[in-house]
Amino acid sequence: MGATDIRFPRTDETMENRMADNPLQSPELSSLREGDVFEGYYVLREASLHTAVNGKNYIRMSIADASAGLGGNIWDASPELFQLCAPVSVVKLHATVDSYKGRLQLRVIRFRPAREGEFDIDSFLPKSPRDPGEMRAELRALADSVGDPDYAALLRAFFDDAGLLDRFMRAPAAREVHHAWVGGLAEHTLNVARLADGFAREAAVNRSLLIAGALLHDIGKTEELAMGLTIEYTDRGKLLGHLFLGAEMTGRRAAQVAGLPGEKLLLTQHLILSHHGRYEYGSPVLPKVPEAFALHHLDNLDAKVATANRLIGGIQDPEKRWTDFSRLMETALFRAATDGETANA
DSSP: OOOHHSSSGGGGGHHHHHHSSSSSSSOOGGGOOTTEEEEEEEEEEEEEEOOOOTTTTTEEEEESSSOOOEEEEEHHHHHHHHHTTTTTTEEEEEEEEEEETTTTEEEEEEEEEEOTOOOGGGGSOOSSSSSSSHHHHHHHHHHOOOEEEEHHHHHHHTTHHHHHHHHHHHHHHHHSSSSOTTHHHHHHHHHHHHHHHOOOOSSSOHHHHHHHHHHHHHTTHOOOEESSSSEOHHHHHHOOOOOOOOHHHHHHHHHSSSOOOOHHHHHHHHHHHHTOOOOTTTSSSOOOOOOHHHHHHHHHHHHHHHHHHHHHHHHTTTTOOOOOOTTTTBOOOOOOOOOOOOOOO
């Protein structure tokens, strides 16, 4: 059987034509339910060749779109077919939705690599629900509200750089856990900075330092993470991590600020390096000033709430009230009945 036949047998011309006529109308993976049969374009995130107990080969794969990720199998697969699997790439597939141990999974009937021009890369990337222009304006307003001229000048050294600002506004805040979408870094940063602003009005902390730390605490993620078809770590991100990268970037930008006191640079870098709060969470140092303690807890608050909402929102069974146990959250989460008051529901 030739390569064309492996990809899509000629008997499937009707399906192939139908898919080509409306290439961007692939059903969202988050909308699929057990028993569904569907076809469309998706990102192939992972693929591996295995041998079943009956001695036949099968391909285990994971696909994704902007709404969700889903795993599945191609049964009775040949090594030749596996050669067409090239993570990370876009594939066109026809599959059914089954369940295994209470989880949805795919049984892929046919697939082939997508051709150039058949898909829009941006359609596979989840995006922040917030308007980018509004977030950019809010970021500028918070930076401009910093009263200390030294911390204000340091922030301008970052956000007056149009190229860096564009990368910051597009970057995700994480690969998978929280705010893992285009604009997620700006969204998360603004959430933390707003919390810091409110806290500074009620507590004995240096507001300028805390706001500067909040706006810069994850700046290293502009170098740690890269956006393509999926969110991936860069080599520098894997080797150094965003805390070190953020402190390093702050040192470089500080060199552009004439007369910046060394202690203020040191404190800003300390907030960046300590904001995970504990050694086992990746901080090379523990918080040692009040503003660092505040930033750690405010950052953790926003990240944990976003993660909890993501896990609860991922419950597919409308009758199910609890998530599976989450090692990250160290518990299962309860989906309460809502009355429409939850923001961004």
